[in-house]
Amino acid sequence: MSKHRQLVIGMFGFGVVGEGLYRVLEQTPSLSAYIKKVCIKHPDKKRNAPSSLFTTDKDEILQDEEINVVVEVIDDANAAFDIVKTALLNKKDVVSSSKKMIAEHLQELLELQQKTGRSFLYESSACASIPAIRNLEEYYDNDLLHSIRAIVNGSTNFILTKMFDERLGFREALLLAQQQGFAESNPTLDVEGYDALNKWTIFLCHAYGIVTTPDQILFTGIQNIHKSDAAVAKSRGQQIRLVAQAKKLVEGGVAAFVLPQFVTADNPLSFVRNEYNGVVIESGFADQQFFYGKGAGSFPTASAVLSDLSALRYDYKYEYKKLYHHEPNQLNDDIYLRVYVSFSDIKFVPTDDFEWIEQWHAQEDRKYLSGVIALLKLKKNPWWKENGTSLILEPDSILENIEERRLKKKSLELAGLL
Numbered sequence: 066m067s068k069h070r071q072l073v074i075g076m077f078g079f080g081v082v083g084e085g086l087y088r089v090l091e092q093t094p095s096l097s098a099y100i101k102k103v104c105i106k107h108p109d110k111k112r113n114a115p116s117s118l119f120t121t122d123k124d125e126i127l128q129d130e131e132i133n134v135v136v137e138v139i140d141d142a143n144a145a146f147d148i149v150k151t152a153l154l155n156k157k158d159v160v161s162s163s164k165k166m167i168a169e170h171l172q173e174l175l176e177l178q179q180k181t182g183r184s185f186l187y188e189s190s191a192c193a194s195i196p197a198i199r200n201l202e203e204y205y206d207n208d209l210l211h212s213i214r215a216i217v218n219g220s221t222n223f224i225l226t227k228m229f230d231e232r233l234g235f236r237e238a239l240l241l242a243q244q245q246g247f248a249e250s251n252p253t254l255d256v257e258g259y260d261a262l263n264k265w266t267i268f269l270c271h272a273y274g275i276v277t278t279p280d281q282i283l284f285t286g287i288q289n290i291h292k293s294d295a296a297v298a299k300s301r302g303q304q305i306r307l308v309a310q311a312k313k314l315v316e317g318g319v320a321a322f323v324l325p326q327f328v329t330a331d332n333p334l335s336f337v338r339n340e341y342n343g344v345v346i347e348s349g350f351a352d353q354q355f356f357y358g359k360g361a362g363s364f365p366t367a368s369a370v371l372s373d374l375s376a377l378r379y380d381y382k383y384e385y386k387k388l389y390h391h392e393p394n395q396l397n398d399d400i401y402l403r404v405y406v407s408f409s410d411i412k413f414v415p416t417d418d419f420e421w422i423e424q425w426h427a428q429e430d431r432k433y434l435s436g437v438i439a440l441l442k443l444k445k446n447p448w449w450k451e452n453g454t455s456l457i458l459e460p461d462s463i464l465e466n467i468e469e470r471r472l473k474k475k476s477l478e479l480a481g482l483l
């Protein structure tokens with residue numbers, strides 16, 4: 066039997082994830098890995114580990130030839146990219162959980178991996194404890210992966226659960242998410258959907274070979290969801306979730322976006338509560354599969370970092386199969402979405418932008434409508450993020466070709482039935 070190599074780790078960051086990994090490694094002696102040095106930012110903070118372990122000088126890790134693995138788990142995306150780049154160029158393998166950094170530098174990171182031949186693994190960066198990236202990378206053939214729908218942000222799911230199932234206020238729910246180590250240092254990243262968007266940028270690469278940047282994808286978070294939206298969901302027997310979606314289109318390409326959605330009771334995502342994440346995959350022959358697990362927090366995230374470290378012992382690398390060994394896909398925005406919009410005044414809603422409006426409730430203080438609108442129109446004009454307006458996808462939201470429906474609607478109108 067071949068002997069696995071010894072991993073000598075230099076770690077950047079000793080916060081929720083870093084300290085979690087330190088504890089997890091203490092309990093996993095079989096891994097043959099030890100942390101030689103930890104670089105942190107604030108030397109005066111009290112640490113639950115020997116002070117000789119810590120430094121603020123990054124070169125004590127990056128220039129140490131004995132250290133063969135860098136674990137980067139810091140909360141500063143710019144500094145993280147410099148660290149990862151230097152580590153790879155210095156011939157070290159790297160494990161990272163910094164999804165913002167990865168999503169914003171995906172192309173450069175792909176080039177660095179090709180240039181250096183080193184492993185760069187980041188399972189913990191998206192859906193924390195769920196082994197989603199490696200699954201998408203290894204298991205599904207490009208042609209078979211029809212769609213993915215996922216809850217990829219633990220904090221927003223936690224806040225929605227606490228607010229709507231347990232009647233907590235938004236601030237209180239967010240504070241709890243922060244106290245439990247789920248939220249980003251800047252929680253706007255969670256609440257306004259940026260974190261889910263960054264994770265989705267990473268997923269698109271491993272699922273469909275799409276290398277894009279977060280600014281290309283339509284998204285929002287849960288910041289505008291109103292109490293009355295929750296009441297509508299309840300009256301319909303549905304839940305509101307922040308859902309990231311990607312779907313292969315009949316006409317070619319992949320539609321992708323991150324938006325709140327009403328999910329019906331038979332949708333597996335409706336069972337996902339608190340900081341849990343869930344991923345629903347529709348594929349050619351397997352039909353539907355559902356992955357479920359904790360999407361944030363110290364040990365769940367450290368468990369994915371640990372799994373990457375374990376994979377390094379046998380020199381595992383992402384091959385980016387969908388990108389390099391298949392015909393990569395392109396994003397395709399040419400779809401229509403069935404949306405619900407709630408608002409305080411109709412003047413904030415450009416109703417002419419809609420293909421058609423299916424429902425309209427104007428009696429209450431808070432008004433709402435449901436209708437069909439082109440994704441490109443939502444991209445072009447962000448009225449639906451402004452003035453407290455709330456946009457939530459209807460359960461079956463994607464329409465690829467609306468011509469047939471337009472004709473049907475026209476004939477019903479002509480027959481006086483609409």
Ligand SMILES: NC(=O)C1=CN([C@@H]2O[C@H](COP(=O)(O)OP(=O)(O)OC[C@H]3O[C@@H](n4cnc5c(N)ncnc54)[C@H](OP(=O)(O)O)[C@@H]3O)[C@@H](O)[C@H]2O)C=CC1
Pocket residue numbers: 077078079080081082083104105106107108110138139140141144162163164165189190191193246247248249250360361362363366
């Ligand atoms: N928390 C979670 O559930 C998850 C987090 N992530 C990601 O993991 C990363 C870390 O998150 P988390 O542990 O929660 O963050 P924390 O805020 O708990 O910890 C951040 C750590 O980074 C250190 N740090 C910041 N800048 C530097 C720098 N320039 N050089 C060295 N150290 C630095 C801080 O040092 P100091 O202690 O001195 O302040 C701190 O130890 C983030 O990118 C986050 O998005 C990914 C999945 C889940």
Ligand SMILES: N[C@@H](CC=O)C(=O)O
Pocket residue numbers: 190191192193217218219220221247248249255260360361362
């Ligand atoms: N802030 C993130 C942490 C994990 O990625 C989340 O809430 O999902």
